[in-house]
Amino acid sequence: MSDYGSVDCSELRESISARVDGEQPVVPEDVLDRHLTGCPDCRAWQERATALRRLTLVREAPQVPDLTAKILAEAPVSRPQRWGLRVALGLVALVQSGLGLAELLGADVGHAGHGTLAAAVHLGNESAAWNVAVGIGLLWAALRPATAAGLLPALGGFVVVLGIISGVDLTTGEVALDRVASHGLVVVGVALLVAVRRQHKRRPAPHSADRLPVPGDDATSSPETSSPRAGDPPQRRRFPQRPTGRHAA
Incomplete structure (x- = not known):
């Protein structure tokens, strides 16, 4: 027709x-x-x-079972933040700082020991232990740059207080210049610690998974996206992501 x-x-x-x-x-x-x-x-x-x-x-959405109650029942319950341990740690920090400040002011806080020689030996051991601890902390920051920020408050405060004390001791003549100069290594370590922290902070974040090229995808395997361009930050090698079923709720 x-x-x-x-x-x-x-x-x-x-x-x-x-x-x-x-x-x-x-x-x-x-x-x-x-x-x-x-x-x-x-x-x-x-x-x-x-x-x-x-x-x-335009069509009606398919009917699906309401799993809200089941999801909420199986989801881990968020625990309230506990301040007990943090308060205790803060108190220990205040007491420790108070002991050190009292010792600097000449008060007797129980570190005199049993005689002058024993006190001097113990004080030398304490100084050696602290130097070893500082070296371990700097080495750990070199291996794990993300931990540099956590070491800065302690070592930075130590360098500031040590600088003030060294200046006072030099003025009064209680310490020689070569002894004060030996602390320069710690100052250099703290300066390098600041530099490592800044370098780690400026490091570009890895690309999200949805922006990474997918093998076999023609849309993302084009020459413009597959080959790195000049000036682009280097991409770190990524491990395969875990299946969604193994993620926590």
Whole structure:
């Protein structure tokens, strides 16, 4: 059946489908309207095509079970923040700082020992233990740059207090200049610690997983995205991510 020259219904239905999809039909609009008026099969076909397009664009969301209660029941309950240990640590820090300040001011805090010689030996052992601890901390920061920020308050405070005490002792003549100069290594270590922390802080963050090229994906394996460009920061090698089922709720 056709009223447009030698064109049959199948060819006209291509134009009807284009009009349903919002495209420009090949056959003129008035020809399609006249054909639909006299062809009930094409009118029915157009109605089915319109209904099918409506179903593909707007449809009811599928019914899924409500798992809210189950998820909330199995999710780990957030524990309230406990301040007991932190308060105790703060008290120990205050007492330790007070003992050191009292010793600097000349008060007897029990470090005199049993005699002058024993006190001097013990004080030397304490100084040696502290130097070893400082060396271990700096070495750990060199291996793990992220820990440099945690060492800065302790070692920075130590250098500041040591500098003040050394200046006072030099003024009063209680210590020689070469002895004070021996503390320069700690000052250099703290300066390098600050530099390592800043370098680690400025390091670019790794790309997120959704921006990494996926093997076999033509859209992300193009030369523009697969090969690094000049000036781009180097990307670190990433390990495969764990499956979602192994992640905590």
